Amino acid sequence: MKVELKRVNNAVHFEGSAASSSVKVHIDGSPEIGGQELGSRPMELVLMALASCSSLDLVSILKKQKQEIVDFSVSTEGERREAIPHIFTTIHMTFNLSGKIDQAKAEKAAELAVKKYCSVHDMLAAGGVDITYEVVLNN
Template sequence: MKVQLHLVNDAVHFEGTAPSSKVKVHIDGPPDIGGQELGVRPMEMVLLALASCSSLDLVTILKKQRQEITKFSVDTEGERRSEVPNIFTKIHLTFNLEGKIDPEKAEKAAELAVKKYCSVHDMLAAGGIEITYSLNINS
């Protein structure tokens, strides 16, 4: 696997590309180092990686179980320590699902998606980060 990152301006705005997509990802730093809010910050990307990795698997499992998802989102919140480097210590995922979904199947699917199939979860958890999740299901 290989990705590329290049500087876009004379501040700290970068553009990332990967051979798997034609979409460009924009990354920027905080204003105190020259960031101009032209992209997400690197630690936000970590949260997005965990959320997307878990979600891809969760949605796939639920579809295989013939659950009807009409709406899906995930809110991800991370707590960081105050010392530098400001790494995450805890992350919580809240999966929000709407449709004809059996809560029991969704719970089992989430457990598999987050803790068994998501490689981003395993990398972060191996570093000592506490990762939890919850489900909100609406018909």
């Protein structure tokens, strides 16, 4: 796996790309360091990586179980320590699903998706981040 990062302007706006895709990701720093709100911040991307890694498997597992997903979203919130570097100490994900979905199947699928299949979860947890999640069905 390989990614490239290219500076876009004279501030701290970057464009990231991966060899496996033509999609570009815009990354920018906080205004305190010259950021101009032209992209996501790096630590936001870490939360997005965890949420998307877990969600890809969660949706896949539920589809294999013939659960009918009408809508899906995940809200992810992380707390960071005050000391530098400002690493995450806790992260909580809320999976919001609607459709014809069995609660027990959704709970089991979330457990597998987060704790067994998500490599981002394992990397963060190995670094001491306390990661929790919940499944909310909106039927």
